[in-house]
Amino acid sequence: MKQNEHVPTELEKCAAEPIRPADELVSRFPVTAHPRPANDEQYQESMKSLAFGKVFTDHMAHMRWTHGQGWHDRSIIPFGNIELSPAAAVLHYGQEVFEGIKAYKHTDGSIWTFRPTFNAARINHSSNRMAMPAIDREDFVASLAAYVRADHRWVPSQEGSSLYLRPFVIATEPFLGVHSAHQFDYYVIGSPAGSYFASGVAGISIWVVKGYHRAGPGGTGSAKAGGNYAASLLPQMEAASRGFDQICFLDTYEERYLEELGGMNTFVVMADGSVRTPELSGVILEGGTRSAICRLLRDRGINVTEEKIAIDEIVTGIEKGTVAELFACGTAAVVTPITRLAGEGFDLSLPVGKVMLDTLKALTDIQTGQATDPYGWMYRLA
Incomplete structure (x- = not known):
């Protein structure tokens, strides 16, 4: 191998595989509108401070996996508390994985994210290690796009800001035996954010x-x-x-x-x-x-x-x-x-x-659309 030559990792190989545009995927996650979204005063106050991970948007993405059925019930639903049995496996055996990814608003009002196929590959790598089911990568990207379209007003436009997205999977089957759960729930929530470090x-x-x-x-x-x-x-x-x-x-x-x-x-x-x-x-x-x-x-x-x-x-x-x-x-x-x-x-x-x-x-010039993206890293969500 030549000096400075890099052999792509498995995650990098998966991330390089093309994926269909968001317009062709978002219908997988139908939207149930929040009956009481944040009012203008609440929204303006939240967008003014942009404290990392403190405020959350009106909706969240969700789907469920059950043994023998696979992933089903894909939807965008109102953000709210999760009903969970005290015996849910995640609370006792820690079957849980998550990702972190951002949505950026460009100057033309379009909304983009950075290397979502890498995150799709990594959440499946994590899930495999934790004995959890894989997620179809188009479902993963579709959940991000449908969620962001439902809550597009929450994507900030200030310099250095973004909508931080948190996809995660938890084992929700109620049982107290040590084996992989037979039910998992996947969610995507989001928080408008400024700089991570003050x-x-x-x-x-x-x-x-x-x-x-x-x-x-x-x-x-x-x-x-x-x-x-x-x-x-x-x-x-x-x-x-x-x-x-x-x-x-x-x-x-x-x-x-x-x-x-x-x-x-x-x-x-x-x-x-x-x-x-x-x-x-x-x-x-x-x-x-x-x-x-x-x-x-x-x-x-x-x-x-x-x-x-x-x-x-x-x-x-x-x-x-x-x-x-x-x-x-x-x-x-x-x-x-x-x-x-x-x-x-x-x-x-x-x-x-x-x-x-x-x-x-x-890196940030590519992410925010201030520079061309020669690598195809950016993906348009909305």
């Missing part, structure tokens, strides 16, 4: 944690499952008490190699211009934003390597100047600089770097 491109602070691990080899680390995030909450709270925004996990066996942050992938920019990111070991989550950034950087002639990266090497590199910048990425935060890295025995500062800023601009 500091924006000013940078975030990271505490490198030891003694805690998000996931281990053979576990569910490559699945976007709630238990992985639950495992990160205690060390995240401890880091917050020290004044840090996020945590970085190290590998399970040696506690030597970078894995990922509590909810984001990481990149290391070297002084020679090359870029490194932790390899997909089966423990970390394969991010769609990570994948896109690797493609953008390689197409700019930057050498990108996916490999094991030792924390000691990063610390020494920052001290000696061979590491120029660090940044993190994910759907919610997009791209954000890491300007402070600390752990047991070190506390270091880094600048907001040019590679990070150029990457953020290139």
Whole structure:
């Protein structure tokens, strides 16, 4: 393989497969209008603050899977509480997966999303690991498009804003035996959102944690499952008490190699211009934003390597100047600089770097329609 040549992952291969336009799919999810949608005052107040994940729109998408019948009862319904048996399997055995994806309003009023087929592939990868049923990828995309069309007014147009979409699947069969459930419910809810981090491109602070691990080899680390995030909450709270925004996990066996942050992938920019990111070991989550950034950087002639990266090497590199910048990425935060890295025995500062800023601009310009999309990443929802 040539230097800087990339072999696509299975998720990337699935994401590259074409899908029909939304106009041909949305009829799969008929709409039941909300009888009491947010009034103008409530709506205007919600759209003014754009706090991440605090306010939700009028509707949600839903479908149900039952053993022997498959997925059925596709619909867009009023947003509301879910009726759930206290014996529902998700409450006892944690059978649950989710995704994060955004809808962007372009200047012409059209609404687009970024790489929905990647999210469709990943939710099925997660579901497979959690012994849950796969979702037809056209159903997945149709649910997003039909939901966004029902709640199009909730897609904000301010700079840096979007409608954050949360598709998720939960095991709803009521039983107390340890086996995969025979009933699952799929939903899509959405929240109008601004910047994930209040500091924006000013940078975030990271505490490198030891003694805690998000996931281990053979576990569910490559699945976007709630238990992985639950495992990160205690060390995240401890880091917050020290004044840090996020945590970085190290590998399970040696506690030597970078894995990922509590909810984001990481990149290391070297002084020679090359870029490194932790390899997909089966423990970390394969991010769609990570994948896109690797493609953008390689197409700019930057050498990108996916490999094991030792924390000691990063610390020494920052001290000696061979590491120029660090940044993190994910759907919610997009791209954000890491300007402070600390752990047991070190506390270091880094600048907001040019590679990070150029990457953020290139990616968000594509997402918001300010630049052409040579990769076919954007998909029109409405």
